Amino acid sequence: MKPLFKQKTFTDSYLRNLTLYVFTAIICGALTGYYFPEISKRLEKVSHYFFVLLEVLIVPVIFIAVTYGISYIFSIKNAFRIVGQMVLYFLIITSVSIVLGFSFAFLLKPGANTGINLATLNKSLPERFLIQTHNPLYLSNYVILLLLSISTGIFIGISKGKDKILHFLDEGKNFFFKLIKYVYIFLPIVIFCNIAYAISVYGINTLLPLSKIVATVYLACLFFIFGILGVVTAYFKINLWDLLISIKEEIILVVATSSSKTAFPMIFDKMESQGYDRKILRFVIPLGYNFNLAGACIYLSISSIFLVQFYNISLNIQDYFSLFIIISIASKTASGVPGSGFLALIFTLSRFGKIPVTDLALLYSVDRFMNEARSLTNFIGITISAAIISKLNQNTTL
Numbered sequence: 589m590k591p592l593f594k595q596k597t598f599t600d601s602y603l604r605n606l607t608l609y610v611f612t613a614i615i616c617g618a619l620t621g622y623y624f625p626e627i628s629k630r631l632e633k634v635s636h637y638f639f640v641l642l643e644v645l646i647v648p649v650i651f652i653a654v655t656y657g658i659s660y661i662f663s664i665k666n667a668f669r670i671v672g673q674m675v676l677y678f679l680i681i682t683s684v685s686i687v688l689g690f691s692f693a694f695l696l697k698p699g700a701n702t703g704i705n706l707a708t709l710n711k712s713l714p715e716r717f718l719i720q721t722h723n724p725l726y727l728s729n730y731v732i733l734l735l736l737s738i739s740t741g742i743f744i745g746i747s748k749g750k751d752k753i754l755h756f757l758d759e760g761k762n763f764f765f766k767l768i769k770y771v772y773i774f775l776p777i778v779i780f781c782n783i784a785y786a787i788s789v790y791g792i793n794t795l796l797p798l799s800k801i802v803a804t805v806y807l808a809c810l811f812f813i814f815g816i817l818g819v820v821t822a823y824f825k826i827n828l829w830d831l832l833i834s835i836k837e838e839i840i841l842v843v844a845t846s847s848s849k850t851a852f853p854m855i856f857d858k859m860e861s862q863g864y865d866r867k868i869l870r871f872v873i874p875l876g877y878n879f880n881l882a883g884a885c886i887y888l889s890i891s892s893i894f895l896v897q898f899y900n901i902s903l904n905i906q907d908y909f910s911l912f913i914i915i916s917i918a919s920k921t922a923s924g925v926p927g928s929g930f931l932a933l934i935f936t937l938s939r940f941g942k943i944p945v946t947d948l949a950l951l952y953s954v955d956r957f958m959n960e961a962r963s964l965t966n967f968i969g970i971t972i973s974a975a976i977i978s979k980l981n982q983n984t985t986l
Contacts, residue, residue: 689808
């Protein structure tokens with residue numbers, strides 16, 4: 589496959605220097621939010637509409653990628669073995685990340701002795717959350733998209749005109765990639781607005797009383813990346829540090845936008861250029877964005893235990909097991925634009941039924957501070973899963 593950024597164009601040069609622009613936007617946004625809070629509070633809609641536009645462009649790319657990957661699986665040797673490896677890996681990593689989140693929450697007790705006065709808490713959530721929470725299709729729309737793309741991929745895989753259809757899909761993917769590249773030109777502006785708004789509305793005074801849960805999420809995510817994934821990659825003889833350095837641009841993009849999906853169009857070509865199998869990447873990565881969200885699992889488990897400790901709720905082993913299952917399901921809905929993780933938390937608590945949801949604004953005030961860790965862990969976990977499955981099946985996918 590030819591690299592996406594093969595020609596020296598304005599957008600290519602711009603994207604190669606995106607790290608500098610993003611860093612500058614973060615600094616300027618923080619200063620603007622601190623010194624000009626009233627102006628900064630009006631900037632939220634800029635990032636909101638940007639991610640609405642980005643979602644419109646990325647959803648077709650995800651559909652094409654999953655369809656392409658599923659159709660490709662019919663031409664891969666030992667296809668059922670690859671599917672089995674992927675399913676087993678996703679199940680193990682998801683389970684480990686939930687247990688890890690529980691463990692860090694039990695150990696550090698972020699919800700105990702917070703000193704927060706609920707009477708002074710602004711309990712209102714943004715209107716968009718209230719609308720999306722009561723929309724029965726919101727949490728299932730990605731599942732519907734996934735099922736549709738899988739069905740389409742199977743149909744293409746068994747059809748006689750497979751090669752022509754795949755060529756058409758490839759052209760469609762390249763078209764959307766080009767559009768997304770141009771949209772990324774506006775990323776520094778969006779990041780500036782997002783940071784300025786966050787600082788002006790929440791700031792350090794809101795963060796301090798809840799700093800323990802933020803720290804707990806970050807520590808658990810760091811332990812997962814360098815501890816759990818460090819051991820896993822070492823076992824499969826993959827240099828974790830070298831892999832992270834090779835995708836540093838995508839990592840910065842994910843952190844700056846608080847969304848793992850923003851790096852979705854770029855990660856395929858980056859990993860293919862490093863020798864990983866294109867057929868496996870196109871199969872594993874899109875499905876990983878729905879079924880391998882370790883960061884979401886860690887966030888959901890720690891946030892749930894935070895509220896258990898905050899309200900001093902007594903749960904038995906069966907309750908924790910039920911919570912474990914619900915988090916496993918809810919995490920599959922946390923692959924949307926920034927804020928989808930918080931919606932997954934609402935879904936988790938409402939299905940569990942033993943933790944109050946009346947004071948969720950308590951956690952929403954620091955959710956965007958935890959979103960970076962959640963999104964980054966999701967992205968790195970997805971990338972490493974694709975690298976491992978590809979390595980396991982070297983020379984078997986001709």
